[in-house]
Amino acid sequence: MKAIVYHKYxxxxxxxxxxxxxxxxxxxxxxxxxxxxxxxxxxxxxLKGEPFLARFAFGLLKPKYSIPGGDIAGRVEAVxxxxxxxxxxxxxxxDLSRCGWGGFAEYVSVPENxxxxxxxxxxxxxxxxxxxxxxxxLQALRDKGKIQPGxxxxxxxxxxxxxxxxxxxxxxxxxxxxxxxxxxxxxxVRSIGADHAIDYTKEDFTRxxxxxxxxxxxxxxxPISAYKRLxxxxxxxxxxxxxxxxxxxxxxxxxxxxxAGSKKMGTILQRQxxxxxxxxxxxxxxxxxxxxxxxxxKLSEVPEAFRYFAExxxxxxxxxxx
Numbered sequence: 292m293k294a295i296v297y298h299k300y301x302x303x304x305x306x307x308x309x310x311x312x313x314x315x316x317x318x319x320x321x322x323x324x325x326x327x328x329x330x331x332x333x334x335x336x337x338l339k340g341e342p343f344l345a346r347f348a349f350g351l352l353k354p355k356y357s358i359p360g361g362d363i364a365g366r367v368e369a370v371x372x373x374x375x376x377x378x379x380x381x382x383x384x385x386d387l388s389r390c391g392w393g394g395f396a397e398y399v400s401v402p403e404n405x406x407x408x409x410x411x412x413x414x415x416x417x418x419x420x421x422x423x424x425x426x427x428x429l430q431a432l433r434d435k436g437k438i439q440p441g442x443x444x445x446x447x448x449x450x451x452x453x454x455x456x457x458x459x460x461x462x463x464x465x466x467x468x469x470x471x472x473x474x475x476x477x478x479x480v481r482s483i484g485a486d487h488a489i490d491y492t493k494e495d496f497t498r499x500x501x502x503x504x505x506x507x508x509x510x511x512x513x514p515i516s517a518y519k520r521l522x523x524x525x526x527x528x529x530x531x532x533x534x535x536x537x538x539x540x541x542x543x544x545x546x547x548x549x550x551a552g553s554k555k556m557g558t559i560l561q562r563q564x565x566x567x568x569x570x571x572x573x574x575x576x577x578x579x580x581x582x583x584x585x586x587x588x589k590l591s592e593v594p595e596a597f598r599y600f601a602e603x604x605x606x607x608x609x610x611x612x613x
Contacts, residue, residue, distance in 0.1 A: 294358050294396035295593045300340030303594035303601075311358070314393075314400040318371040321403050323383060325365040326415035328394040330600045330609040331423045331452065332532065334359050337392065338597060360394025360611070361387050364409055364418035374403050382409040386422035389563040395593055397613055407568040410575040413582070420582040420608035424452035425571045427531055427561035428460050428507075435559040436505045436527045440465030445503040445521065447496070448510020449485065450476035452608045453531055455583040457507055458485050463579040469503070471496050471511075479583065479606055497521060507531065508541070510603075515540040519554060528556040583607030 292313045297305045316322040336345045337359050349355055364384040367377050377383065385406035393399045409418045431453075432438045444461045448454045449470035461468045462484040470485035477488050489496045497517035504523050508530045518528045530541035541558045549555045574580040585605040588596040590613055600609045 292397040293590060294393075295360070295590065296357050297338070297354060297359070298357060299353055300338070300346075303338065303597035306338070306359075306594045306597065308591050308593070311396070313398050316369055316371045316400040318373040319402055320371045320400045321367055321374055321377050321383070321406060322369040322398060322400050323363065323365045323385075323406070324368045324398055325363050325394065325396060325613055327364045327419035327613065328360045328611040329362040329419045329424075329452075330596055330611065331361055333361055333388055333423060335597065335601060356392045358393040358396050360392055360396070362419050362422045362424075363387060363394040363399065364415040365613075368398070370403075376403045377406065377408075382415075383407065384409045384415075384418040384422060385568065386426065386563040388423065395590065395611060397590075404565045405563060407565060407572055410572045412576055412578075416584065416587060416610050416612060417582045420452070420584055420610055421456075421571060421575065422563075422568060423561060424608065425456040425460070425580070425582075426564060426567045427559075428453050428457035428509075429567055429571060430561055430564075431507055431529045431531045431559045432457060432461055432464065432505070435529045435557065436507065438464045438466055438505055442466045442504035443469070443501070443523075444505045444507070445469045445471065445496070446507045446509060447471040447491075447513065448508065448532065449480045450606050451510060451532075451603075452605075454509045455479070455483055455607050456580065457509060458483050459580040460574070461505075461507075463574055466505070476606060483581070483583065502526070505529070512536055515548070515556060519548060519556060522554045522556075525553045526555070528554070530558045531561075584610055586610070587612050 294311045367381040383406040444466040450472045469487040470480040471489045502523040506528045585607045587610045
């Protein structure tokens with residue numbers, strides 16, 4: 292089968308399209324013929340080996356996993372004898388980040404709990420855009436942020452994968468959503484349901500007099516003190532992305548601020564979870580959430596897709612088609 296392979300950390304140029312052996316499913320595994328995959332921040336970390344701490348999980352001196360790619364959508368070709376949830380012919384989507392990656396290939400064998408049935412109303416390309424970004428947004432808003440109906444929610448960084456899903460998921464929970472983005476993305480965030488949109492190129496949202504019950508930081512950089520000032524009493528701030536300085540402040544100072552008062556400030560690391568994938572499937576089939584796709588690339592064009600994604604200006608998800 293064809294696959295994107297790399298053997299050393301580096302820029303997209305280290306990625307190579309080559310022929311590798313087609314996997315054979317073990318007793319508890321599902322063999323999936325992949326129709327589409329997508330690019331996420333985790334793929335970029337896997338490629339570059341940065342930040343350096345990530346190498347303790349991905350391989351200290353060289354990549355532990357030779358085929359990158361976490362999000363996939365495709366059709367089940369075969370199942371191991373112990374598999375209970377799927378059968379050949381099922382259309383599925385899933386997150387491979389906790390079971391060896393391998394999504395930038397024509398086939399992959401994975402444990403069944405990494406997959407869920409594909410939303411019936413989505414194409415393979417749309418479904419492949421969902422798992423990591425949508426579940427990250429869901430876990431940040433629902434589990435860490437404790438989102439409730441009627442709350443005022445601010446999302447900084449609403450044009451990327453996590454941000455576009457976060458706006459829609461927050462609306463599905465009955466929140467009033469304020470989206471922060473650049474001028475070119477105002478139309479997109481309004482089209483996916485944001486109640487209010489702030490153009491950060493024209494206004495410093497941290498100087499607003501308003502307060503918010505929940506703030507999700509998915510991009511950019513603002514001092515943690517500025518976010519704290521924007522929080523209402525008993526409000527929650529959750530950092531899921533952004534600059535290195537923003538991440539450091541959330542991890543280093545968030546726990547101390549949380550212990551010292553009623554405002555909670557912290558981070559979340561998305562964890563692959565089949566139940567959350569099924570939850571997203573139901574939201575997608577209900578029409579409450581829809582993937583936003585910026586560009587599609589062929590498998591042979593994965594290095595180009597990485598270069599574009601690394602620029603940080605994608606509007607929604609970057610998808611790979613087989």
